[in-house]
Amino acid sequence: xxxxxxxxxxxxxxxxxxxxxxxxxxxxxxxxxxxxxxxxxxxxxxxxxxxxxxxxxxxxxxxxxxxxxxxxxxxxxxxxxxxxxxxxxxxxxxxxxxxxxxxxxxxxxxxxxxxxxxxxxxxxxxxxxxxxxxxxxxxxxxxxxxxxxxx
Numbered sequence: 001x002x003x004x005x006x007x008x009x010x011x012x013x014x015x016x017x018x019x020x021x022x023x024x025x026x027x028x029x030x031x032x033x034x035x036x037x038x039x040x041x042x043x044x045x046x047x048x049x050x051x052x053x054x055x056x057x058x059x060x061x062x063x064x065x066x067x068x069x070x071x072x073x074x075x076x077x078x079x080x081x082x083x084x085x086x087x088x089x090x091x092x093x094x095x096x097x098x099x100x101x102x103x104x105x106x107x108x109x110x111x112x113x114x115x116x117x118x119x120x121x122x123x124x125x126x127x128x129x130x131x132x133x134x135x136x137x138x139x140x141x142x143x144x145x146x147x148x149x150x151x
Contacts, residue, residue, distance in 0.1 A: 025106040026058065026081040029092060032073040032100040032125070038063070040099060041076060048078075053091035056084025070114055070127040071102070079106075093121055100125065110134040115144040 033041040041063065048054055061077040068075065080088045092101050102125070105117035110133035130141045 020082060023107050024082055026079060027085050027089070027103055027105060029078040029080060029089065030071055030075040030102045030104075031078070031092075031096070032071070032075045032102065033063075034073060037099060038065075038074075040097060044095060044097070044099065045076065047095060048091065051091060053084075053087050056080060056087045058084075067128070069132050070129050072125045072128050073100075075102075096121055098122065108134070109136055111139050111141065111144070112137070 031041055031044065045060060048057070048060075058079040058081050061079075063074070063076045064071075065074050067073055078088065089103060100120070100122035103119050103121070104113045107113055107117065111130060114127055114130070114133060127144075130144060135141070
């Protein structure tokens with residue numbers, strides 16, 4: 001017995017299928033915090049360092065106590081290679097508590113990575129200062145101002 005599944009929105013006819021192995025170098029996971037949640041981030045990082053997921057983390061940056069680049073809150077950045085993304089992102093999803101995590105792809109187009117090739121765990125926040133990002137395709141930033149992802 002066969003069944004037909006109809007898509008609510010048909011795929012775009014001009015959809016470009018891209019092999020992630022060719023274009024994607026991995027992901028950045030930015031864990032946001034404030035003065036009241038800095039301790040929670042420190043505890044989360046200690047737990048991550050002690051977990052099996054740590055083997056899949058390339059680097060853990062320092063805790064920035066003020067917003068940096070396009071990020072609207074203080075944060076710490078994890079760099080995760082493509083091969084380890086499933087393990088690390090799953091670990092974060094299950095262990096982040098109430099912390100917000102912004103995850104974006106790492107390609108040659110930082111603007112597109114931050115506003116289109118991105119996902120959120122927790123509260124979705126508007127990004128700021130997009131001009132600081134590499135924009136090799138000269139995209140107009142007006143459509144993305146105050147957004148955490150593409151329209």
